[in-house]
Amino acid sequence: MTADESHEAWLAVFAAVTAAPADARRAACPNCGHFAVRFQYVADATSKVGFCALWCENCGHGHTLARTKVPDGIDFLPLETSEEDLRAAIPSFWDATAETSLADDLKERLEDATARATSWHEVYKRLRELVPEGDEQRHRALIWAFAYDLISPDETDRLAREGSVFGAMFEFAEGRMPPRLAEVPDEDVAVWMAAFEAVPALAVRSRIGDLLWSRKAQPAAHRKAREACEALIDLSRLEAWDALEQTEGLVRALNLSRELNDEALMRKVAERVVEVVEKELGREDRPGISFRLLRALVGLPQTLRPKQLMELVRRSAATYGKDPHHLESAIELEAVLTSSPDDRRALRVRQAELWRDKASEAEGILRVSFLEKALDVARTHGLADLARDLRVEVQGLTEEDLDLKTISTEVEIDREEIERFHAAFVQFDSWQTSLAAFGAYGPPGGDIAAIERQVAEQMKNHPLQYLIRTVVIDPDFGVPVFHAVDDDSHKLAAMAQSQWMASQFWAVSAVAILERFVAHYGRPSREHLTEFFTSTLVDTITAERIALAFELWWDDRSDESAHVLVPRLETSIRNAAREVGLPIIREPYGGKPGGVRPLGELLHQLRGRFASPGWHAYLLHLLVDPLGLNLRNVVAHGVRARIERTDAALLLHAATFLRLVEVQKTDGPA
Amino acid sequence: MTAKTIDDMVTRAELSLPEDLRIEIDERRDLRGRQLYGYTWPDGLRVTLYPDAFQTEEELIRTLAHELTHVRQVRSAGATTDSVVLAAREREAYAEEEHQWRSYLERQ
Numbered sequence: 151m152t153a154d155e156s157h158e159a160w161l162a163v164f165a166a167v168t169a170a171p172a173d174a175r176r177a178a179c180p181n182c183g184h185f186a187v188r189f190q191y192v193a194d195a196t197s198k199v200g201f202c203a204l205w206c207e208n209c210g211h212g213h214t215l216a217r218t219k220v221p222d223g224i225d226f227l228p229l230e231t232s233e234e235d236l237r238a239a240i241p242s243f244w245d246a247t248a249e250t251s252l253a254d255d256l257k258e259r260l261e262d263a264t265a266r267a268t269s270w271h272e273v274y275k276r277l278r279e280l281v282p283e284g285d286e287q288r289h290r291a292l293i294w295a296f297a298y299d300l301i302s303p304d305e306t307d308r309l310a311r312e313g314s315v316f317g318a319m320f321e322f323a324e325g326r327m328p329p330r331l332a333e334v335p336d337e338d339v340a341v342w343m344a345a346f347e348a349v350p351a352l353a354v355r356s357r358i359g360d361l362l363w364s365r366k367a368q369p370a371a372h373r374k375a376r377e378a379c380e381a382l383i384d385l386s387r388l389e390a391w392d393a394l395e396q397t398e399g400l401v402r403a404l405n406l407s408r409e410l411n412d413e414a415l416m417r418k419v420a421e422r423v424v425e426v427v428e429k430e431l432g433r434e435d436r437p438g439i440s441f442r443l444l445r446a447l448v449g450l451p452q453t454l455r456p457k458q459l460m461e462l463v464r465r466s467a468a469t470y471g472k473d474p475h476h477l478e479s480a481i482e483l484e485a486v487l488t489s490s491p492d493d494r495r496a497l498r499v500r501q502a503e504l505w506r507d508k509a510s511e512a513e514g515i516l517r518v519s520f521l522e523k524a525l526d527v528a529r530t531h532g533l534a535d536l537a538r539d540l541r542v543e544v545q546g547l548t549e550e551d552l553d554l555k556t557i558s559t560e561v562e563i564d565r566e567e568i569e570r571f572h573a574a575f576v577q578f579d580s581w582q583t584s585l586a587a588f589g590a591y592g593p594p595g596g597d598i599a600a601i602e603r604q605v606a607e608q609m610k611n612h613p614l615q616y617l618i619r620t621v622v623i624d625p626d627f628g629v630p631v632f633h634a635v636d637d638d639s640h641k642l643a644a645m646a647q648s649q650w651m652a653s654q655f656w657a658v659s660a661v662a663i664l665e666r667f668v669a670h671y672g673r674p675s676r677e678h679l680t681e682f683f684t685s686t687l688v689d690t691i692t693a694e695r696i697a698l699a700f701e702l703w704w705d706d707r708s709d710e711s712a713h714v715l716v717p718r719l720e721t722s723i724r725n726a727a728r729e730v731g732l733p734i735i736r737e738p739y740g741g742k743p744g745g746v747r748p749l750g751e752l753l754h755q756l757r758g759r760f761a762s763p764g765w766h767a768y769l770l771h772l773l774v775d776p777l778g779l780n781l782r783n784v785v786a787h788g789v790r791a792r793i794e795r796t797d798a799a800l801l802l803h804a805a806t807f808l809r810l811v812e813v814q815k816t817d818g819p820a
Numbered sequence: 821m822t823a824k825t826i827d828d829m830v831t832r833a834e835l836s837l838p839e840d841l842r843i844e845i846d847e848r849r850d851l852r853g854r855q856l857y858g859y860t861w862p863d864g865l866r867v868t869l870y871p872d873a874f875q876t877e878e879e880l881i882r883t884l885a886h887e888l889t890h891v892r893q894v895r896s897a898g899a900t901t902d903s904v905v906l907a908a909r910e911r912e913a914y915a916e917e918e919h920q921w922r923s924y925l926e927r928q
Contacts, residue, residue, distance in 0.1 A: 157859070161851070161856075162850075165850050165854060168854060192903070193910075194911075197914070199882075199886075199914055199917070200914070201907075203906070212901065214901060214906060215856060216859070216860075216910060216913070217857040217858045217859075217883055217917075218855055218857065219857070229907050229910055229911045229914065233904045236904050236907055237904065239903070242902070244901070245862075245899075247861075
């Protein structure tokens with residue numbers, strides 16, 4: 151900080167360096183004391199009247215003087231010099247005398263807020279209390295500075311979203327506080343700049359120095375990063391400072407020194423981190439602190455890692471190893487540090503066995519979760535034998551083992567309305583029109599874009615439920631088939647659930663409509679039904695089987711109905727693919743025989759070819775999506791003892807829809 | 821180099837001074853002959869004149885006109901250290917001193 155960075159002090163520098171013969175080395179910077187002062191005149195080309203800028207190349211402080219005249223023998227830039235050349239000749243500098251200095255009342259409040267504060271958050275709270283009513287706008291830069299949440303290096307999504315290590319304290323539908331670092335107006339950055347120079351408190355230098363560095367605010371952003379780094383080390387020594395912020399601060403200091411590519415600083419921070427970990431290992435109650443710091447050290451380039459790091463990691467396993475999660479953390483770190491592939495493999499086996507043991511002690515879904523964790527470790531690290539054994543263990547679990555609870559909810563629907571809806575399908579003069587109306591209804595769940603919007607809205611309005619890992623269990627096998635862990639996977643699971651509910655709801659009506667159909671029109675003969683179903687995509691032989699499926703369903707033989715129908719649905723969809731010019735067979739390749747392409751592949755290829763994307767999504771859901779009803783695979787793989795009446799009704803509905811599909815050739819692809 | 825000299829010159833050159841502006845004189849010897857004439861403080865409330873501003877009548881009128889332009893600039897848009905803005909402000913201040921000096925000569 152400045153000893154005497156006044157206008158007078160800079161005048162003395164001006165007098166010294168411009169005295170003939172001019173020599174910039176003749177005076178030290180009044181701020182940092184380094185002999186790194188430079189000066190540049192910018193003046194009218196004829197009269198040589200203009201200004202003289204003086205600045206220090208070491209600390210980035212400076213001052214300007216005008217009106218001056220350029221002394222003889224000194225080079226100057228004309229006033230008309232281009233912006234680019236002016237900026238190249240005179241770097242941005244900090245002028246302590248300029249109006250951008252921190253206003254006295256702001257300085258006083260910042261000093262009050264930081265005095266004896268125990269965390270950045272406390273500085274934020276105190277500042278808010280100290281700001282006089284109506285004067286919030288002038289103080290907002292300072293309040294923002296301490297409101298930011300320092301994002302951990304593990305939170306990669308958030309880091310990417312924020313574009314810096316500083317995250318919002320609050321995010322609302324309408325906005326956030328504070329703004330993204332890149333969106334903070336320059337005038338507020340100028341206040342930070344002034345605050346950094348005016349208030350030497352560690353809380354200010356660590357936080358605002360880092361903000362200025364992360365924002366790449368000139369001048370001397372590097373110097374501020376270094377000072378922030380040193381301040382973070384000093385904060386870690388302050389007994390009163392919040393332990394969690396000390397830890398986050400040290401992790402940040404290590405990253406700051408890496409961003410600066412300053413090895414000496416990296417070693418200095420690493421030394422302090424080791425000291426803190428050593429101290430923490432003496433107590434068992436705060437494993438989070440040790441592991442965060444150890445993780446940061448392990449992340450250093452190998453040559454800069456402290457020598458005792460492996461020993462510290464092993465001690466952490468001994469200190470906190472009673473908890474499997476902590477033991478796993480220690481194993482993870484040791485696996486990174488060890489150079490022997492055999493040792494690494496042995497560590498991974500130990501890690502997988504750790505969860506397997508834990509599973510044997512647990513019950514219900516927790517047991518599955520631990521076994522899956524073990525399987526995940528084995529699979530990720532190429533432990534094939536162990537993975538196979540674990541897979542068998544997971545498959546051996548029954549639905550009863552999961553000990554799941556049913557959550558139900560009731561929605562009241564007006565009986566008359568339902569009645570009107572069902573009656574509408576049998577209001578026609580002919581059974582053919584009635585069945586065609588049945589096939590034309592849908593897609594159940596509606597337009598896929600609407601489902602997507604509805605799910606997005608739901609995720610926005612109820613974000614908490616989408617933060618928790620969700621496991622989708624296969625209803626037939628009782629094993630997990632999907633893990634929703636992030637926004638995308640949660641969205642996928644939520645959409646599948648929404649489609650599932652819509653199709654279940656429709657299935658009840660489909661059953662009622664098909665029953666009402668027979669009651670109203672009587673059963674059409676096989677011959678008539680065959681004739682009805684024969685269409686562009688459905689040949690007569692297939693149509694006859696579909697007719698049989700209807701008869702079986704009406705005979706209350708829904709399982710047989712589904713088994714007859716599913717291959718015929720596949721035939722119809724394959725016909726559609728062929729009609730639009732998609733390959734439906736696979737040629738033999740090398741030693742591998744050819745054959746028909748599976749239904750899932752065909753349906754995915756048909757994306758965008760259906761007039762209604764909703765129907766395409768529904769058919770995927772109904773027939774081949776593992777998160778959906780997946781009835782084609784359920785039937786073909788024999789995984790369900792009996793296909794229920796409702797599911798079979800949905801298949802009949804799909805067959806009736808496919809009968810209505812016509813292929814239209816266009817100029818482009820069909 | 822007195823306040824009276826300044827008052828006389830302001831009157832003769834018909835310069836308009838804001839009421840709340842304070843003009844100070846810095847007489848330090850080490851700045852004599854260093855071709856530093858004036859300085860407008862970042863608050864826009866003070867102007868300091870240095871010894872070389874009093875060398876001639878022309879230099880004093882020009883310096884006063886020049887610094888008064890800076891006072892106006894600082895009061896309307898704040899102080900700056902941006903070299904591009906400084907150059908633009910300097911062009912305006914130099915044009916103003918030229919204008920005031922020529923007007924003064926015409927009136928004589």
